[in-house]
Amino acid sequence: MKALRGFLTQTPLALWTAVAVVPFLLIATLGFRDNTGIFANPLGLGGDFLPENFATAWNGPVGSSGLQGMLLNSLSAFVVALILNLGLGSLGAFFGSRLPGRAKHVYLSFFVLGTVVPAVLLLVPLYRTFNSLNALNSPWALGVVYGLMTLPTTVIVLHGFFTAFPEEVIEAAKVDGLGEFAIFLRIVVPLSLGALTTAGLLLAVWVWSETQIGIVLLQNADSQTAAVGILGFKGRFTAQLGPLFAGLTIIAIPVIALFLGFHRTITKGIALGGVSK
Template identity: 55%
Template structure:
């Protein structure tokens, strides 16, 4: 009994330590976002000195005439909406109708998307740049949103295919008896009952778009077209003499993701668990 209590206490202590290791950097970023360079070096732990909330205004509007977080948020919203629409529309349709294939065809179908999910991302950058440049599509948030939607398709298809493989076929059979075709049944019966799975893959796609910077650096060359992750890399050079606005930009970029994760974390966890069987 005593050993069990000690083990339980040690486990709780390790969880608290792990949580603290995750929270302390974020808390320091919030504190540093309110400081001047002088206070940052004089009070590195954030204790003492003065606080400057105008750092958030500077980060939001951008330095001088340059783009700020308001531009980056707008561009990220455009890219995210387009990416989610593409990945959910194409992914859900492909994943559902793949369940109608024979076992051998289904195995080949999933193998294609598993293979696509393990292709090194860096190999795609040059082909994408050459294509975008040839068609004058650089610095277009909506266009890169289509690319992000395509890149998240493997995860979307694998997760939803696993979900639809266990979908109650009695509902589909009943709808066909009532005169609905396969596609009509999918639109009117299957999709409304798939909100949880669709939310899961939608959130996974959103997190990908929010964090992706490698492709964005190459394809979003104009400052006014950049997403949050790409724009923050530019902040590092623009705010060399003002670290407070740089940390303010990091805080602005982080808080929405944290809030969304806290609200939808069970869907994200479910989506990862559903897709894990194929990886």
């Protein structure tokens, strides 16, 4: 019976893992092939073996920028978004968790509503604002947008953790003469690194793959993030599919590495974020 229970528990997990892993392996495999082999047998391994596709993706196909610059742009946008998002998000979540009863639920509901606003509704206002500020084609400015747009999610994830934060620790800090802000910086933040790491990793996954806003605000090829710039590998009439799939594989590696390194932290942080008093 125990073996059967284990089988019934692990089988869905194994199937779900296969659903996530198999597409990535297929993309990585296609990255070693040429157009002829891909069109002739998309799911097979036939055709020429072309590892140079990855070098082409890294340096850029003819008429396109390479991934080396795009990845730096993605990193720049992520660093700005991370600082802004975690700074404001942790403050908002902590002080929101200190509100009394009904006020806390009303406060949190505004952030819940913020998670359902479609990004497409913001494209025109964002473009006009960036254009008036001469901030188009700036990965740093795009990072500000990313940090603010993901703020509701960060507040929701951190809110449950801060709500369940031991009240005895906070009361002891107050007895020592610390104010609310000092308690947050000197006590709460150091003890909340797991939850903050979770929020940061969720932000990294979103920033690394976002294209809808990036296409509008980053029109110069030299300023584009990797997720946006990779679209340039496909021309209007022709496409170098091998380098395209190789580029997608390279872009996915940093996110996969982060997830494999911190997947336990992500799971624990999301669980803590769902706890409330």
